[in-house]
Amino acid sequence: MKSLYEKHGAALAAYACSCGLDHASAEDVVHQLFAKLLGDKAFVPLSPLAYLYRATRNASLNLRRDRKRETNLERTDFWLVHPAGDQDEILYLQQALRQLPEEQRETVFLKIWSGMTLLEISEMTEIPLNTVASRYRYALEKLRELSANKGRS
């Protein structure tokens, strides 16, 4: 469980942020999910990572819905890091990821930041490989479109 947290915790928190949470709340969501998995010994998901991604998304959307009336999202909250430290580039990508449909965004996170292959994602999520590959391709295409629009604006 600890290795799962060390390997995927940051990506899960970033995924929670892409669902509309600030980074501190995203950390709380991820911590609570891992604590639940550790506390409930009787509950062992078949695919822990798939469960964590789904549970992170659901918890994030619920939390965001509850807080919607209270606070506005912090637009300069960074949940991605770039070696060059280009903050504009980070904010642009974060915004672009948030515009992707849920299933495409999840595929991108699993592939890029959880280091899984499309076949592994297909097996883990029990979705046909062709569907997973299409989602990934559409996501990349959408990100390119958004990048082109940004270049024009």
Added chain:
Amino acid sequence: MSLFDQETERYLKEFRPREIREFAVAAQGRSVLWTPLIAAAAVALCAGGIFWFASHASRYTNHVAYVQPPALSVTSGSHNRSIMSLTSLGFTDNKRLEARLAEESRKSLPAFQGEHSSLKVLAKD
């Protein structure tokens, strides 16, 4: 995957998720271990209490059951024996029977000559 896709993928991989604070796995594990221990201690305490209560209650009831019957049997046995001896004495020697009854009555009946005897007070009235 097209060249465009590969390029976009390379671009995305330049970024990495921001680090998150360490997860207190040890603390979580400790709290999880405490729960069954506390439950086991509570069960042992309850079982001990029930056992103690049961043993004390049975000791009390055994004592009563043990003491009472012999006392009753002894009393009734001696009572029967004295009745039989007095009856046989009544057939053989009437004077001795009267003397024996007078002697026995002094032992078993209350003394009416006492200073605070209610019978004496009533007799005066």
